Amino acid sequence: MSRDTEGQSSLKRACRKCKYILSEDDAKCPVCGSSDLSEEWSGIIIIVDPSAQLAEAIGAKRAGRYAIKVR
Ligand SMILES: [Zn+2]
Secondary structure, X not given: OEEOOOOHHHOOOEEOOOOEEOXXXXXOOOOOOOOOEEXXXXXXXXXXXXXXXXXXXXXXXXXXXXEEEEO
């Protein structure tokens, strides 16, 4: 588990439903399949282990980057 507020410039959109942060070429969320995406988000939580308590707390089902706030 780690928090990182840098490197955000290379990341474009976050899923409004599960807050997963998509890579540039993802057209929809690879986690929940939603295409409800937002470019207005802030903060990054990096989930390395989806079975960790932090992952459960934010509802992360797979490893990856998640936004803390999505508008
Ligand atoms: Zn999603």
